[in-house]
Amino acid sequence: MTSIxxxxxxxxxxxxxxxxDQIIDHALTAKQTGACLLITPELALxxxxxxxxxxxxxxxxxxxxxxHRIAESxxxxxxxxxxxxxxxxxxxxxxxxxxxxxIVATYHKQVLPNxxxxxxxxxxxxxxxxxLVFELQGVKYGVMVCADGWEPEPAxxxxxxxxxxxxxxxxxxxxxxxxxTRYEVFQARVKETGLPILYANLVxxxxxxxFDGASFVLNAQGDITHQLPSFITALSYVDIQxxxxxxxxxxxPLSLEAMVYNALKLGLTDYINKxxxxxxxxxxxxxxxxxxxxxxxxxxxxxxxVKVLMMSSQYTANMSVDDAVAxxxxxxxxxxxxxxxxxxxxxxxxxxxxxxxxxxxTTEENLQARIRGTLLMALSNKFGSIVLTTGxxxxxxxxxxxxxxDMAGGFSLLKDVPKTLVYxxxxxxxxxxxxxxxxxxxxxxxxxxxxDQKDQDSLPPxxxxxxxxxxxxxxxxxxxAIIKQGFTETDVKRVTSxxxxxxxxxxxxxxxxxxxxxxxxxxxRYPITCKLNFD
Numbered sequence: 001m002t003s004i005x006x007x008x009x010x011x012x013x014x015x016x017x018x019x020x021d022q023i024i025d026h027a028l029t030a031k032q033t034g035a036c037l038l039i040t041p042e043l044a045l046x047x048x049x050x051x052x053x054x055x056x057x058x059x060x061x062x063x064x065x066x067x068h069r070i071a072e073s074x075x076x077x078x079x080x081x082x083x084x085x086x087x088x089x090x091x092x093x094x095x096x097x098x099x100x101x102x103i104v105a106t107y108h109k110q111v112l113p114n115x116x117x118x119x120x121x122x123x124x125x126x127x128x129x130x131x132l133v134f135e136l137q138g139v140k141y142g143v144m145v146c147a148d149g150w151e152p153e154p155a156x157x158x159x160x161x162x163x164x165x166x167x168x169x170x171x172x173x174x175x176x177x178x179x180x181t182r183y184e185v186f187q188a189r190v191k192e193t194g195l196p197i198l199y200a201n202l203v204x205x206x207x208x209x210x211f212d213g214a215s216f217v218l219n220a221q222g223d224i225t226h227q228l229p230s231f232i233t234a235l236s237y238v239d240i241q242x243x244x245x246x247x248x249x250x251x252x253p254l255s256l257e258a259m260v261y262n263a264l265k266l267g268l269t270d271y272i273n274k275x276x277x278x279x280x281x282x283x284x285x286x287x288x289x290x291x292x293x294x295x296x297x298x299x300x301x302x303x304x305x306v307k308v309l310m311m312s313s314q315y316t317a318n319m320s321v322d323d324a325v326a327x328x329x330x331x332x333x334x335x336x337x338x339x340x341x342x343x344x345x346x347x348x349x350x351x352x353x354x355x356x357x358x359x360x361x362t363t364e365e366n367l368q369a370r371i372r373g374t375l376l377m378a379l380s381n382k383f384g385s386i387v388l389t390t391g392x393x394x395x396x397x398x399x400x401x402x403x404x405x406d407m408a409g410g411f412s413l414l415k416d417v418p419k420t421l422v423y424x425x426x427x428x429x430x431x432x433x434x435x436x437x438x439x440x441x442x443x444x445x446x447x448x449x450x451x452d453q454k455d456q457d458s459l460p461p462x463x464x465x466x467x468x469x470x471x472x473x474x475x476x477x478x479x480x481a482i483i484k485q486g487f488t489e490t491d492v493k494r495v496t497s498x499x500x501x502x503x504x505x506x507x508x509x510x511x512x513x514x515x516x517x518x519x520x521x522x523x524x525r526y527p528i529t530c531k532l533n534f535d
Contacts, residue, residue, distance in 0.1 A: 005030035010204035013047030041202035048171035107132035109145035174212035205270030257428035267513035286320025369405025399502030415512025416519035
């Protein structure tokens, strides 16, 4: 029997020496535990995705130097490491075998994804198809890198070269149901080749992407024999007997709500910590979106690194303030109440001459949002905190948000979370421990910017809005196709028109964690100026 180790690493883009130190530490620990081989994720040395850092020659040379340092620092255990590799002016997404101080062999990724959040063709040259197969303690291992495993040829090439066990290095970002998709794809590779597969995945947040880890191993029958945890770093071991993984008890799968909640928490944690922010500040309104944002922020960072402002106006219901205070005290954060009525009246007085004879409308509503944004940004400037915006995907989609108001901030935690899912996540969080007052969850949502305002005065019910949004944004369905799903023509045309018209707002919005098949940002790149009419 032989043992190999999976290093489910949280690599930081650009922290080449820090990532190298992690790899060396894991290699030494794995060696002491008796493993003969350590597998890292894709581009573990430089972090994923490095984007236009790959155009910098100093960045490439620093990767090369660190790779040699790792090789020279370990002996008595083999390591397969993901890194960038430059040959003759061409750059490759690579994996190398390190043994006893030497870089023994290097494999170049063949399948370069260039869709969704991926743009590897911008940087890398595809590999020529030369497999990397090596033998260790009687087992011949073949190497693939991420998207190679989504096509049949790379695994078949490795098998033809003698591979008996496949190793797949991955940097596969999370989205809902992605883990099941990975199982299906790699079980197809097992069925085609008859070879077991070890799938090692990156973990951690990188801007709007979150890598969930969840590394796993499949035997030659396609059964899952090992399942690493989601959203946490891990060093795990796989015993191999007769060239097959020896099955271990599997951890229970997480629910959809638990997966999304942990993705949001990790995405926020790493964005704040990797960028060196000491704390966060947000506006707590007594509504569901800011309540969920606060709950996640406290779970991610601790109550001592979270500050909230409650900025009531003459339109704010007493219950909103009461619920906001109750939640702040329940989760233990520092909070301040700063009424904005006098500030709002001051703005209206300053504009009175300009607005003579004109009725109040969304202009005055937006003024309130911008006053609140100004106050939050003042605290950010004074104390170095980053402002968390609290808008959800449904609002971001249709422009139910105010530029330089509730959109003012540095990180939009719920940017890719539809409103209906916000409610699911709030209920999930309360099942862990009391955090969000029940009335916040059950009362009708309102921006409270005018008397008796409700979201559904301006929008269809969120169940309808979210379904139309998913069909149009994530599934790319036409207006006619969405109507045929049973929605009214009025609702479909209204929602899709709002989505199209508000692209200019989304271009100016802060980034946020991606959890759906297509988020606003790297996923969906629509022109702002566009005369295309789908009617």
